[in-house]
Amino acid sequence: MTYREKYSELKKIENKYINNTVIKAVLMDDGGFDDFTVLIKNFNEQLKDESKIDAQIKRILDGEPLQYVLGYAYFVNSNYFVNPDVLIPRQETEELAVATMSHIMKKYGRDAKITIADVGTGSGILAIYLKEYFPNSKVIATDISEKALEIAEKNAEKHNVSIDFRLGNMLDPISEKIDVLISNPPYIGSPETVDPQTLKYEPHLALFAEPKTKYYDEILSHLEKMNKNFFIAFEIGEDMEEILTEKLEKELPGIGYKFTKDIYGKVRFLYIMRENWKIYET
Numbered sequence: 001m002t003y004r005e006k007y008s009e010l011k012k013i014e015n016k017y018i019n020n021t022v023i024k025a026v027l028m029d030d031g032g033f034d035d036f037t038v039l040i041k042n043f044n045e046q047l048k049d050e051s052k053i054d055a056q057i058k059r060i061l062d063g064e065p066l067q068y069v070l071g072y073a074y075f076v077n078s079n080y081f082v083n084p085d086v087l088i089p090r091q092e093t094e095e096l097a098v099a100t101m102s103h104i105m106k107k108y109g110r111d112a113k114i115t116i117a118d119v120g121t122g123s124g125i126l127a128i129y130l131k132e133y134f135p136n137s138k139v140i141a142t143d144i145s146e147k148a149l150e151i152a153e154k155n156a157e158k159h160n161v162s163i164d165f166r167l168g169n170m171l172d173p174i175s176e177k178i179d180v181l182i183s184n185p186p187y188i189g190s191p192e193t194v195d196p197q198t199l200k201y202e203p204h205l206a207l208f209a210e211p212k213t214k215y216y217d218e219i220l221s222h223l224e225k226m227n228k229n230f231f232i233a234f235e236i237g238e239d240m241e242e243i244l245t246e247k248l249e250k251e252l253p254g255i256g257y258k259f260t261k262d263i264y265g266k267v268r269f270l271y272i273m274r275e276n277w278k279i280y281e282t
């Protein structure tokens, strides 16, 4: 059977799990095509492994996320291994990565010789993305999940970067002074707010925090680990601006902070500096 014939067959079963993007991704995976235009050029060629495609489609129809079925996900135009031990990278997190990269670029330049910490690294996307931009920086990445760190290490190898991965709770494994800390910690308070597919397939260790501010509190109670002109970049839940503002005003009076919105207009990021909020403006 050709790619064209399989494409037509799969288009007929389109539903909430199988859409055009999914069909293209599965066919591109079969051919090892890294671009849609390559798939189009090969549309009249024979499939390599139709039974594998059918098995993948069955898993997707059962509700399994496409990225776990394929074993990889895209993050800022690059490809990373994922499996159910790690969260699937989200679009909001791409915004966090890019904003943090542009802050470091403005403040230190491409040659930045700084220490960056990615706390709760999961698949390693944030640590690897920043290390690729700033090869002279020292990047330390922690996670409490040994299995997540195995995937992160595979991703660092795939991207040919050297990251210092450390197993342990939040900042505990780090004794060095940190210049830039980036973190997308678990921040969901209650399972009712999570979509059923995420709840069923993604690691709960990556999702839930009780209370939901727990991991922000923990990091902010260890500012002694940060260098004087530190920068902290957090992804936050869309309902957390008020509670985090209260905490910052009460527990760290005078600190510089700024909340920003994601492309959907939701407040999703919190940036913190010790004082004189000037460098990062959007």
Ligand SMILES: C[S@@+](CC[C@H](N)C(=O)[O-])C[C@H]1O[C@@H](n2cnc3c(N)ncnc32)[C@H](O)[C@@H]1O
Pocket: 086, 087, 088, 089, 090, 093, 119, 120, 121, 122, 123, 124, 125, 126, 142, 143, 144, 145, 148, 168, 169, 170, 184, 185, 186, 187, 205, 206, 207
């Ligand atoms: C929301 S995921 C983020 C993963 C990745 N940084 C990303 O943005 O896709 C949170 C990560 O924090 C890790 N984690 C949970 N509790 C932790 C703890 N106490 N110390 C360190 N990491 C923790 C989870 O294993 C998970 O990989």
